Amino acid sequence: DQQVKQNSPSLSVQEGRISILNCDYTNSMFDYFLWYKKYPAEGPTFLISISSIKDKNEDGRFTVFLNKSAKHLSLHIVPSQPGDSAVYFCAASVGAGAGSYQLTFGKGTKLSVIP
Amino acid sequence: NAGVMQNPRHLVRRRGQEARLRCSPMKGHSHVYWYRQLPEEGLKFMVYLQKENIIDESGMPKERFSAEFPKEGPSILRIQQVVRGDSAAYFCASSPSVAGLRTEAFFGQGTRLTVV
Numbered sequence: 001d002q003q004v005k006q007n008s009p010s011l012s013v014q015e016g017r018i019s020i021l022n023c024d025y026t027n028s029m030f031d032y033f034l035w036y037k038k039y040p041a042e043g044p045t046f047l048i049s050i051s052s053i054k055d056k057n058e059d060g061r062f063t064v065f066l067n068k069s070a071k072h073l074s075l076h077i078v079p080s081q082p083g084d085s086a087v088y089f090c091a092a093s094v095g096a097g098a099g100s101y102q103l104t105f106g107k108g109t110k111l112s113v114i115p
Numbered sequence: 116n117a118g119v120m121q122n123p124r125h126l127v128r129r130r131g132q133e134a135r136l137r138c139s140p141m142k143g144h145s146h147v148y149w150y151r152q153l154p155e156e157g158l159k160f161m162v163y164l165q166k167e168n169i170i171d172e173s174g175m176p177k178e179r180f181s182a183e184f185p186k187e188g189p190s191i192l193r194i195q196q197v198v199r200g201d202s203a204a205y206f207c208a209s210s211p212s213v214a215g216l217r218t219e220a221f222f223g224q225g226t227r228l229t230v231v
Contacts, residue, residue: 004157006157034220036220036222041124041224041225042224042225043119043121043206043208043222043223043224043225044158044206044220044222045222046220046221089157089158091157091158101146101148101160101163101171101210102160102163102171102173102174103150103158103160103220104157104160105150105157105158105159106157107155107156107157108157
């Protein structure tokens, strides 16, 4: 039972264009969502997060949108750069304190930014 | 400021042997989390430890797997009598507090275990 789904295993985007990575979840108890970036042979690196009380969070070129009614979130990268090429994981957690350390990850989307 | 250090980076074990994976958290971090990534899968939570205490091991297989985080030294994830299905990347993360994992989750580079 996959509670966090990233249905696109891969995505190719031209440099300078917008990259949109999607994530769906099924557990309505999730109230905090995170995006991680992972290069080969490295650990995941935190990118950006959003609480369920918000519908948008922006940090430089990265913006995360949350649609609670649709149980959907997306990560927008604009403009995309070749260095953004990596695997992006969507993750979610429940509550604050106890249980919040149990991040539930999607399977990831491999982004390739073409120069 | 060294990050989360995991060693070894790569570990090859024959079926039936023991695997020991080590994780040194970032300086000042007393909360450690282990996650496992099977091929073509996302990371899955295994265990959460604080110094000398296992707080939550609900993600750990009931047999053959154990974890510790002693007062001195790194956290150890131990897998006894490894089987081919244990082949995966094992990641450790640390944070200064339990809430900090949400915003300050620093992961190590992982240990890739291959069971032959």
